[in-house]
Amino acid sequence: MKRLNIEQTIGDSVTLHPELVKVYMDFGVDFCCGGDRTVKEAIEKDAHDMDALLLEADKAIEHATAFAVDASHKKLSDFTTSQLIDRILTEHHTYLKSELPIISELMFKILMVHSNRHPELFEIHKLFGGLKTELEGHLVKEEVQLFPKLRTNEANCQALIKELEAEHDVAGDALHELTDLTNHFKLPADACTTYHMVYEKLKALVADMYMHVHTENNVLFKRFI
Ligand SMILES: [Fe+2]
Ligand SMILES: [Fe+2]
Structure with a gap:
């Protein structure tokens, strides 16, 4: 074996x-x-x-x-820098831009309906709101500032890469906290369909963010620091 x-x-x-x-x-x-x-x-x-x-x-x-x-898929390490960036944009950034507003809207709905019986939803709502705001700024920094430079192999990206890696750590902490607060996305007995959707989407968000940050920290950024 x-x-x-x-x-x-x-x-x-x-x-x-x-x-x-x-x-x-x-x-x-x-x-x-x-x-x-x-x-x-x-x-x-x-x-x-x-x-x-x-x-x-x-x-x-x-x-x-x-x-x-x-297996027709290549390993990430075999991708060129431009191919890696394209993959990050299509697989992960597009996903976040579409899902973050949807989760936010659904989260507000369950806060309105269920927070009386589940006060932990206030903390979950607040934590997600902070994460969403942070991630939106982060995506812009990558797409507008960093990725164009990496595509043309410009020097002096280290400081920006370090800043973005630090933001990954902050997002990672928030995701761990979300996982804990939701008791690993375990639904309460009285959860409605929307509650169910929120937890399912949060769980998918955590999984997607793991792969996203891995692709950036451990494959793409590593080539430039
Ligand atoms: Fe990214
Ligand atoms: Fe990132």
Whole structure:
């Protein structure tokens, strides 16, 4: 059985084996912010059961290898810089621009209807509102300031990259907090369809942000710092 190399960085392990994303997420291991930690360090800090995680990781890698003949997708590390940026824009930025306003509107609806019985919704609403505002500014900085420079390989992007990485950390903290406040998106018994949609969309947002930040921090930005 193919073993996961626990001495490589956790970011590199995802670049090499994208199938590990689900395993890391299931075990609460952060692979996008702090992507320079070794797999061993990250698992020791974030996951409770290293043996169980390694077992699942090996299974995922084995499964992906078995179906590799069918894998038409390239690894992120094989993308050119422009291809990576295009992928980030089409897969992640477009998604955020479309989903953030929808979640915001739905969130306000459930706040109106359910906050009496679920006062934690005030905190969730406030946290999401802050995250949305932060992310909107962040997307603009990347699209207007950074990405055009990276496409033409301009020098002196390090300070801006560091600033954007720091913003990723702030967003990552907010996403962890959202996950905790919603008890890992566990719906209360009296949740309506809208409540259900909000939690489902928040969960999808967390998963998408993990891949988004991983692609930027551990693949794209790494080429320029
Ligand atoms: Fe981005
Ligand atoms: Fe970003």
